[in-house]
Amino acid sequence: MMMARYTMQRVAISWQNGLITSIASATRSLHTTKDRHSCKIIMSPPLVSLDLPDIWSSNSNQYHSIPPQKFSNEQIIIDGKSIAEDIRSSITSEVSRMKESIGKVPGLAVIVVGQRRDSLIYVRNKIKACEEAGIKSVMTELPDECAEDEVLSALANFNEDSSIHGILVQLPLPQHLDEGKILNALSLEKDVDGFHPLNMGNLAMRGREPLFIPCTPKGCIELLIRSGVEIIGKNAVVIGKSNIVGLPTSLLLQRHHATVSIVHALTKNPEQITREADIVITAAGVPNLVRGSWLKPGAVVLDVGTFPVDDPSSESGYCLMGDVYYEEAVELVSAITPVPGGVGPMTIAMLLSNTLDSAKRKFDFT
Amino acid sequence: MMMARYTMQRVAISWQNGLITSIASATRSLHTTKDRHSCKIIMSPPLVSLDLPDIWSSNSNQYHSIPPQKFSNEQIIIDGKSIAEDIRSSITSEVSRMKESIGKVPGLAVIVVGQRRDSLIYVRNKIKACEEAGIKSVMTELPDECAEDEVLSALANFNEDSSIHGILVQLPLPQHLDEGKILNALSLEKDVDGFHPLNMGNLAMRGREPLFIPCTPKGCIELLIRSGVEIIGKNAVVIGKSNIVGLPTSLLLQRHHATVSIVHALTKNPEQITREADIVITAAGVPNLVRGSWLKPGAVVLDVGTFPVDDPSSESGYCLMGDVYYEEAVELVSAITPVPGGVGPMTIAMLLSNTLDSAKRKFDFT
Secondary structure, eight states, rough: OOHHHHHSSSOOOOOSSSHHHHHHHHHHHHHHHTTHHHHHHOOOOGGGGGGGOOOOGGGGSSSOOOOOOOOOSOEEEOOHHHHHHHHHHHHHHHHHHHHHHHOOOOOEEEEEOOOHHHHHHHHHHHHHHHHHHOOOOEEEEEEETOOOHHHHHHHHHHHHHHTEEEEEOOOSOOTOOHHHHHTTTTTTGGGOOOOOOHHHHHHHHHOOOOSSOHHHHHHHHHHHHTOOOOTOOEEEEEEOOEEEEEEHHHHHHHTOOEEEEEOOOSSHHHHHHHOOOOOOEEEEOOOOOOOOGOOOOTTTEOOOOEEEEOOTTSSSEEEEEOOOHHHHTTTTTTEEOOSSSSHHHHHHHHHHHHHHHHHHHHHTTO | OOHHHHHHHHHHHTTTHHHHHHHHHHHHHHHTTTHHHHHHOOOOOOOOGGGOOOOOOTTTTTTOOOOOOOOOOOOOEHHHHHHHHHHHHHHHHHHHHHHHHHHHOOOEEEEEEEEEEHHHHHHHHHHHHHHHHHHHEEEEEEEEEEOOHHHHHHHHHHHHOOOOEEEEESSSOTEEEEEEEEHHOGGGGGGGGGHHHHHHHHHSSOOOOOOOHHHHHHHHHHHHHHHTTTOOOOOEEOOOOOTHHHHHHHHHHHHHOOEEEEEOOOOOOOHHHTTTTTTEEEOOTTTTTTOOSSOOOTOOEOOOOEEEOOOOTTTTEEEEOOSOOOOHHHTTOOOOOOOOOOOSHHHHHHHHHHHHHHHHHHHTTO
């Protein structure tokens, strides 16, 4: 039903050959059978089901100039807030079904160290979202100057707590804490952020399935799928290569068979490279970095950047700015996410989804 | 305050000058001190030492057309065979030093299933290389139709054998065997091929150091460094996204701060994308895929492809062909590896190097 609702927004792009069409239908059918329940919530299929053999076409040697993409002058503003609400509503139903069936609910634990304003806002939103979905949530707040052992000890408690199915250590941690060591101590089965290197390796490697896909990249793919954007064979540029967004997004797009280029702070010609992209996902954290001149007409742009900037006119005293110079971009693109209200809400929805999936796995609940 | 910080970020950077130079010298000095011994053999530095903060330049918003790269008309044919011999000679000295100091030598175990001609050749070459370097080697050959348990049992024996520091399962395995399951059973400390997903995750993630870097990608970076090719900030294209070459090569190039694009069988305009690259590393396994028209004048090209083609005129009855149409490419590039004699010998040298490193780690030998 949701599929119908979102794909109607754009005319489906016709594939250039039969292979892709058949893969697409295989994915869809897998979707509607094997993963019946999770499919209600998340439309992106299991990664292993996407794996394809490397068969190079015989015309790879010929250069085909790509005709400029036709697109109507209608831009889609991808309403991440509304899509995330739909997903959260489905999660709420699933949590309720779980509670009725087996008397259990998923549980999420959050560890936050220090008083970073942005971290506290994110954490508060996550806890609130859990409450709304019927997911149990617990938070441990530690002071800025706490010792590593205190964090590890809080983590160990949650690792052992059978009512907790997801643990989240809010990043960034204060400088004196060893982030790698702390994240390594997190039980793999509860790594709902998907930041453990084993999860990352399984995300990267064909034939493997990570236990959890990091929330923001997963939310981005979900937005693309629900907006009817084809990923396979498309040129995608990811701006930024952080462990938490840029890297896993580039890996996930590759698992979906996009041709991915990763642009970062040391890239000499980011504008030129980005302008070749059909899909741009930007997570640089630099307000207005991506100008109109960086974008190919008809591109699809997802803006992960959320940079708080002082704004006395706002009630909160600040506003959030994305990486994309929105006013210029919106004139060119075929679809774009706003900031706020684009990718942000999806990150939280995916966190709830990962926590639900984790509890389902634990209870063998389908 | 945040606004102020943001402005400072934008103003602070002219990375083309001081910053990069200082990082480069930091890396060099690290090289010559901390990693004195391994540096004798391998020139590529530890990955964590390469990690840089994401500081976007204030001129990212301006488009600079990149002037065509000047290069003299002299092409360097990168002599992988000779470079690999140098490295193997250093490894031999180190093995000998280890034997004299502590009476131990590194040990490599190879498991090969079935009778694939190419696999048997690779394995034979690896065993021979071990012997020449003074590294102990053991091989278990299993029949094509062997059960998964037999492979797992051979693996378990080697995992427990304290004289073995590296284990290699020759890929590809016959279809009926679960490659993922088998590779997962391999002791992480002995995963000298670096194919375990935890190693792959640690290769991908900034701030992490894998226990082992996969041999072929490591050999490629070593060839670039020894040929004086700068990687940082360069546009690199990796052709092919296999778990064993394409994927780890793209991750490793990213750790070295190249701007990486990954081209694969479903890429619609591989020629156009590849032609933008300063560095091309191709591992498609498709003879002559990369024509002259795919290459930017002055590019550096590493050809990982080794496709056996029947050749009655050769003593062995076959010859190896690379992905690159060599005769066309050599007229354009600034440096190129031949096939054979380019990347191939480096893969074996890196396997020996990984095995030596593993034994050093085990014996705490520096």
